[in-house]
Amino acid sequence: MDARILNALIAAIVNTMEVLIGKKPMIGKPGVLKEVRPLYDLVTVIGFAGGVEGNLIYSFNPQTALQVVSKMMNMPYDSLDDLAMSAIGELGNMIAGALAMNLEKINCKITITPPTVVTGRDLRLTVDGLVLQLPVGVVNEGDIETILSVKGTVKCTKA
Numbered sequence: 001m002d003a004r005i006l007n008a009l010i011a012a013i014v015n016t017m018e019v020l021i022g023k024k025p026m027i028g029k030p031g032v033l034k035e036v037r038p039l040y041d042l043v044t045v046i047g048f049a050g051g052v053e054g055n056l057i058y059s060f061n062p063q064t065a066l067q068v069v070s071k072m073m074n075m076p077y078d079s080l081d082d083l084a085m086s087a088i089g090e091l092g093n094m095i096a097g098a099l100a101m102n103l104e105k106i107n108c109k110i111t112i113t114p115p116t117v118v119t120g121r122d123l124r125l126t127v128d129g130l131v132l133q134l135p136v137g138v139v140n141e142g143d144i145e146t147i148l149s150v151k152g153t154v155k156c157t158k159a
Helices: 003-021 062-073 082-104
Strands: 042-050 053-060 110-112 116-119 130-137 144-151
Touching: 003 062, 003 082, 003 130, 003 144, 042 082, 053 062, 053 082, 062 082, 082 110, 082 116
Parallel strands: none
Antiparallel strands: 042 053, 042 110, 042 116, 053 144, 130 144
16 A cells, blocks of 8 residues: 555544544554454444545544544533434544545545444444554544555555
8 A cells, every 4th residue: 555545544633633622643553454343333434536445434432432522512422322423424524534635635636425424233344455454542542443445556646
């Protein structure tokens, strides 16, 4: 995988989280996955196509999700109701939008799909291509799992 894509994703996560929650997230070491089985039961999926094709998948620790939603709403939030789920989807959308802007800076244009938020135990997702897992810590180490799948050939021009 082109390191510029991973770097663009890390920058998107860090910048978006700093703006939304006022603190820099901890970024763990990326690893390659053979299959996608999200760590947590709250999952957001966003597809993208263009210079790079694939998916962004976020898996949230539910307690972390509530804390992030509370920061986004600027008020305490204690249940993952429809509004909270919408906020989690919007967070994924904001990170994916920031990724698209970062990739455009390196001559790699993508379009993103609206987020899909699902919940459930023992989810298994089928995606094509190379799959990277990136642990992100907001409250605790690794409390948000980011998965980036990239399929096919990257069609970005060298900057």
